[in-house]
Amino acid sequence: MIAYSGNPLDRAGDKRGDAEWLTALRCDPRARILPLCRLQPLLKETGGEAVTELRYVSGADFRYLGGEGTVEVFLGLADGIAYFARDVSGADDAFVKFGTFKDARAAAALLSYEEVAIVGQAKALVDWHLRHKFCAQCGASTKMADAGYKRVCAACGAEHFPRTDPAVIMLVTEGDSCLLARNRRFTAGFSSALAGFVEPGESIEEAVAREVMEEVGLSVARVRYFASQPWPFPSSLMIGCFAESRTREIKIDGKEIIAAEWFARDAVKLLLSGERRDILLPRRDAIAYHLVKTWAEED
């Protein structure tokens, strides 16, 4: 399972535009609202086993926290109960009795896959609203519509939709080896697949070939799609691929990529099992980990 995917909620895209339908669900005492403080979800620890799960708050509990301009979005339905996410930045103190706000990436390591996916949806959507309060066409202020899946400009009528930015992430292979690279932003010892944003007018295959050429100077012969991952930091869709290189002669760009090295499949297996520890591989919540693991276990 790839983290941030597998969301169990029914987004009810055909019904959520109906304000009456949505209000009825929101007024149901069973409605569950996930508070986000500075985009950090509220967590609770349960029992002596210290199992961590999301801490939803009921609609009734929210009466004292209203306020004009508050961002609250509909996430979806499960078993007839509606789930929402709400920005509560600045009201931290009111939630101390419920649980603890935790950074979304750190929370991902503690929660179930289903809850991690819900956090991803909530964070990406709330973040978009907080940063897109004005119309990109005329500059006037915009209002949320369609349960949070749209903003509409009252002045010019333009409609704005939540952003998802496609990015390619590819494990470059040649024969029985793969290329692991160190980005300038990585901590020491950490290596991963190459990655970059898809540019306008580019196919996934073209973006993979361009990024691989730019970052390590390799010409790609074939691109194979693997899987994708919603990555809410802030709003990417990571498109995972394998890219076969024609040669092994690396020429790193020295700007983004500061080191790159070929690793034989057996060496990668040792890194994955932890028997070899001189190189740190991507965390399990990143699609890069699944790219490396899947390739290492092939054939």
Ligand SMILES: [Zn+2]
């Ligand atoms: Zn406008």
